[in-house]
Amino acid sequence: MHLLTLETTCDETAAAIVTDTLEVKSSVVASQDDLHRRFGGVVPEIASRAHLERILPVIHETLERAHLTIADIDAVAVANTPGLAGSLLVGLVAAKALCVALNKPLLAVNHLQAHIYACRMAAGSDDVFPCVGLIISGGHSSLYRCQGPLDFTLLGGTIDDAAGEAFDKVAAMLGLAYPGGPAIQKAAEGGNPQAYRFPRSFLGEDDRLDFSFSGLKTAVRYRIAGPGRPDFSQIELCPQTVGDLAASFQEAVVDILIDKSFAALKQSGLRTLCVGGGVAANARFRTRMQEEASSRRIQLHIAPLRLCTDNAIMGAIALERFKAGLFEDLSLEVFPGLVRNRAK
Ligand code: KG4
Numbered sequence: 321m322h323l324l325t326l327e328t329t330c331d332e333t334a335a336a337i338v339t340d341t342l343e344v345k346s347s348v349v350a351s352q353d354d355l356h357r358r359f360g361g362v363v364p365e366i367a368s369r370a371h372l373e374r375i376l377p378v379i380h381e382t383l384e385r386a387h388l389t390i391a392d393i394d395a396v397a398v399a400n401t402p403g404l405a406g407s408l409l410v411g412l413v414a415a416k417a418l419c420v421a422l423n424k425p426l427l428a429v430n431h432l433q434a435h436i437y438a439c440r441m442a443a444g445s446d447d448v449f450p451c452v453g454l455i456i457s458g459g460h461s462s463l464y465r466c467q468g469p470l471d472f473t474l475l476g477g478t479i480d481d482a483a484g485e486a487f488d489k490v491a492a493m494l495g496l497a498y499p500g501g502p503a504i505q506k507a508a509e510g511g512n513p514q515a516y517r518f519p520r521s522f523l524g525e526d527d528r529l530d531f532s533f534s535g536l537k538t539a540v541r542y543r544i545a546g547p548g549r550p551d552f553s554q555i556e557l558c559p560q561t562v563g564d565l566a567a568s569f570q571e572a573v574v575d576i577l578i579d580k581s582f583a584a585l586k587q588s589g590l591r592t593l594c595v596g597g598g599v600a601a602n603a604r605f606r607t608r609m610q611e612e613a614s615s616r617r618i619q620l621h622i623a624p625l626r627l628c629t630d631n632a633i634m635g636a637i638a639l640e641r642f643k644a645g646l647f648e649d650l651s652l653e654v655f656p657g658l659v660r661n662r663a664k
Pocket residue numbers: 330456457458459460483484485487488499500501502505597598599600601602603628629630661
């Protein structure tokens with residue numbers, strides 16, 4: 321069986337073909353980073369228009385790379401929640417049109433569950449469940465109890481910005497390029513993570529599984545140009561200062577993510593942690609999380625790098641819905657959910 325999956329929740333137009341044995345036949349991701357860079361974040365209207373231009377070429381290329389034709393597709397899956405409304409609609413309408421034209425079943429994908437499913441795919445076994453799922457992306461920072469691939473209960477989430485959003489906005493403050501995560505990681509390599517002591521919200525409050533990153537963002541802002549400075553003037557952002565600020569900010573985010581993940585594991589009594597989403601690509605986070613998990617004897621699955629940021633391969637989670645007979649009809653809608661990372 322060949323499943324075609326579509327992903328247009330935010331600013332990546334992606335398609336993949338996956339078999340029912342989870343073999344990835346092909347995967348294409350068309351990034352829109354160049355379009356959004358000068359705004360320092362995703363502009364929803366630009367994103368949806370770009371999806372519209374790219375969705376058909378991306379599907380064609382995905383088929384070509386798999387050496388298949390559209391007639392070889394047995395089912396179509398699409399991420400319909402959460403995300404930017406206009407972006408989601410492009411994927412959904414394309415998926416519906418294909419299903420009508422081909423007379424094939426339509427399947428829905430929850431983008432957050434898909435981020436965790438990336439860990440399941442990499443592990444090659446259902447043994448990753450039950451687990452605590454940490455999703456850290458441009459739009460979300462959430463902790464879930466995951467009983468199975470489709471059975472998620474929210475344990476906590478951000479009360480303001482997502483971790484990725486904080487990376488993107490702090491990068492903009494430091495004059496670094498969008499997307500900010502990779503840029504901060506690179507700048508931090510030459511910096512001292514102890515140079516500045518930034519706040520870590522709710523740290524050590526084990527009964528509170530929420531995140532908050534807006535205060536941290538403001539603290540970085542005030543270090544650069546704030547009330548303590550004459551006329552709010554900006555400090556000189558020489559490479560060493562940028563490196564120190566980037567490393568100190570990154571360390572604060574990593575401390576918070578680690579603290580809350582282990583608090584969630586303790587509360588839920590689970591011994592397995594799965595992490596997905598763009599921020600999970602962060603090298604400092606991966607190293608420190610691996611060290612912590614092994615010292616606490618926690619089974620850790622962090623999505624492989626190419627499956628951290630948005631892609632359509634993780635949409636293979638729709639095969640679980642296929643097996644469970646959870647098909648959609650043409651009344652399927654988009655559920656944007658939380659507001660995603662926006663331009664400044
Ligand atoms: O999962 P994703 O591709 O899209 C959403 O679902 O939002 O995540 C994108 C986010 C961006 O905020 C980006 O800055 C962040 O992931 N990101 C990183 C890294 N690579 C991407 N953050 C920290 N370190 C990285 N290496």
